[in-house]
Amino acid sequence: MGGLLATEKLIIGLLLIISLVAMAIRQFRIPYTVALVLIGLLIASWSPLNFELTPELILALFVPPLVFEAAFHISFNELRRNLPGILLLAVPGVIITTLVVGGIVKLGTSLDFSVALVFGALIAATDPVAVVALFRALGVPKRLAVLVESESLFNDGTAIVIFNLMIAIGLTGRFNLAGSVASFIIVAAGGILIGSALGWVVSRLIARVDDYLIETTLTTVLAFGSYLIAEEFHVSGVLAVVAAGLINGNISPRGMSPTTRIVLFNFWEYVAFLANSLIFLLIGLKVDLAAILAAWQPILIAILAVLVARAMVVYGLSWLVNRVAEPIPVKWQHVINWGGLRGAIGLALALSLPISLGSQRDLLIDMAFGVVLFTLLVQSTTMRPLIRSLGIGIRSQSQIEYETRLARLTSLQAAGNHMDRQHQDGLISTDTWNRIKKTLGWQIDAATDSVREIVNEEPTLENKENETIRREVLRARRSALFDLHHDGAISQDVLERLIAEVDTALPEESKPLSEDKKLEPSSDIDSKEQDK
Numbered sequence: 001m002g003g004l005l006a007t008e009k010l011i012i013g014l015l016l017i018i019s020l021v022a023m024a025i026r027q028f029r030i031p032y033t034v035a036l037v038l039i040g041l042l043i044a045s046w047s048p049l050n051f052e053l054t055p056e057l058i059l060a061l062f063v064p065p066l067v068f069e070a071a072f073h074i075s076f077n078e079l080r081r082n083l084p085g086i087l088l089l090a091v092p093g094v095i096i097t098t099l100v101v102g103g104i105v106k107l108g109t110s111l112d113f114s115v116a117l118v119f120g121a122l123i124a125a126t127d128p129v130a131v132v133a134l135f136r137a138l139g140v141p142k143r144l145a146v147l148v149e150s151e152s153l154f155n156d157g158t159a160i161v162i163f164n165l166m167i168a169i170g171l172t173g174r175f176n177l178a179g180s181v182a183s184f185i186i187v188a189a190g191g192i193l194i195g196s197a198l199g200w201v202v203s204r205l206i207a208r209v210d211d212y213l214i215e216t217t218l219t220t221v222l223a224f225g226s227y228l229i230a231e232e233f234h235v236s237g238v239l240a241v242v243a244a245g246l247i248n249g250n251i252s253p254r255g256m257s258p259t260t261r262i263v264l265f266n267f268w269e270y271v272a273f274l275a276n277s278l279i280f281l282l283i284g285l286k287v288d289l290a291a292i293l294a295a296w297q298p299i300l301i302a303i304l305a306v307l308v309a310r311a312m313v314v315y316g317l318s319w320l321v322n323r324v325a326e327p328i329p330v331k332w333q334h335v336i337n338w339g340g341l342r343g344a345i346g347l348a349l350a351l352s353l354p355i356s357l358g359s360q361r362d363l364l365i366d367m368a369f370g371v372v373l374f375t376l377l378v379q380s381t382t383m384r385p386l387i388r389s390l391g392i393g394i395r396s397q398s399q400i401e402y403e404t405r406l407a408r409l410t411s412l413q414a415a416g417n418h419m420d421r422q423h424q425d426g427l428i429s430t431d432t433w434n435r436i437k438k439t440l441g442w443q444i445d446a447a448t449d450s451v452r453e454i455v456n457e458e459p460t461l462e463n464k465e466n467e468t469i470r471r472e473v474l475r476a477r478r479s480a481l482f483d484l485h486h487d488g489a490i491s492q493d494v495l496e497r498l499i500a501e502v503d504t505a506l507p508e509e510s511k512p513l514s515e516d517k518k519l520e521p522s523s524d525i526d527s528k529e530q531d532k
Contacts, residue, residue, distance in 0.1 A: 021035050090150075191238070419436060
């Protein structure tokens with residue numbers, strides 16, 4: 001009982017610290033996660049806390065909600081659009097990082113080459129939580145944020161798989177290329193398949209209920225359950241969570257009521273905030289500054305190795321991406337390169353190193369903590385001025401005002417459509433709906449005039465409006481096609497072909513609506529549908 005109370009006091013104390021830091025950090029221009037690490041360091045140096053930061057605690061308790069929340073909000077369309085770049089950075093990128101970091105560390109330290117490769121694998125995964133939060137605050141382009149966040153989601157699972165392969169090679173001294181590749185494919189594909197299946201099953205269950213408490217509980221079970229089930233089958237639990245979050249996040253919200261969406265999104269935002277806050281605070285509390293200072297030379301070599309490998313991966317693979325897919329601008333490459341922070345995954349893997357490595361294990365853990373501290377305290381704090389100096393995400397006051405007015409109009413129209421459906425279903429009486437409709441009508445008219453006014457005052461916003469309208473038209477087409485298929489009016493084959501056509505048109509943002517030939521029924525498919 002005493003142990004339980006002590007644990008409860010510790011958790012309450014940590015939550016209080018998190019709340020106070022979140023309130024205080026509003027006055028400063030440093031990432032919130034950095035502030036938590038610094039506070040943890042101060043507390044640990046003043047009054048060390050007696051607790052054990054285990055890899056199981058990080059990987060099984062903290063990582064699933066963070067990964068699920070991020071994957072839940074990534075659109076299939078955005079993912080498909082950027083898939084070549086994401087996969088290149090997340091798979092070959094991790095392998096290159098492992099080899100480059102391992103090679104440099106081997107040359108600069110006394111570590112065995114196999115052990116140096118283990119360090120390269122454990123530190124290969126990026127954790128851009130602080131950077132993504134900054135992206136949202138600065139309003140950087142959506143595609144850049146998707147590239148950075150999606151790369152992190154997929155390279156987490158890739159790095160864990162490669163780390164386990166490197167550990168096996170380091171302990172046995174044997175390397176089988178064919179066996180290693182087969183093992184990688186089985187573990188990665190197995191995790192994705194399990195997560196996809198569970199994500200689809202839970203989305204079907206959510207479609208059958210209309211209770212936000214049950215639906216929120218089902219997503220919680222999915223986030224943690226997909227990880228645990230995948231690990232039971234000895235495949236990638238992290239990739240299972242990624243797949244489950246992507247499938248569930250792109251299917252489930254369609255059948256949710258507005259209340260459920262709000263509750264669900266708020267819940268996962270809070271859970272991710274809590275997990276993220278606790279893990280970075282615990283990192284600060286667990287860092288042994290004396291050990292890190294004593295190992296400053298290998299830590300500097302490790303930091304240099306990570307920076308060199310990251311630059312090689314980002315600029316080298318981006319050059320390749322630019323020749324086979326939608327180009328990644330050079331300015332974005334600078335941000336992706338410097339935004340390759342390291343965090344929870346690297347520390348969890350370092351802490352899971354086998355005891356049989358002896359003194360080399362302690363050095364690897366110190367090096368991992370040193371690299372994580374550098375990326376958090378140096379790279380994340382300099383990201384804002386870098387983005388500003390590159391001119392990325394800088395929006396004029398008129399743009400911000402246009403977005404505000406447009407969002408207000410869109411929300412009012414959505415409210416009106418929802419209430420209209422409630423009235424049609426008999427949930428609102430005609431008299432009540434007529435009164436509400438009149439008030440909503442005035443507000444929608446006023447909001448429409450407000451949007452028209454700022455577009456007329458600022459001609460440069462016309463392209464922005466064209467892009468918005470065009471996307472809404474394409475999304476409406478997509479929704480209508482799903483409705484037709486659901487009602488049995490079109491076959492699965494026709495649905496897939498037409499959806500692919502619409503999805504292909506979605507990324508093309510530059511052309512005005514009037515120039516978009518894909519919106520005209522000129523394709524063979526559209527012509528056939530019209531002939532019918």
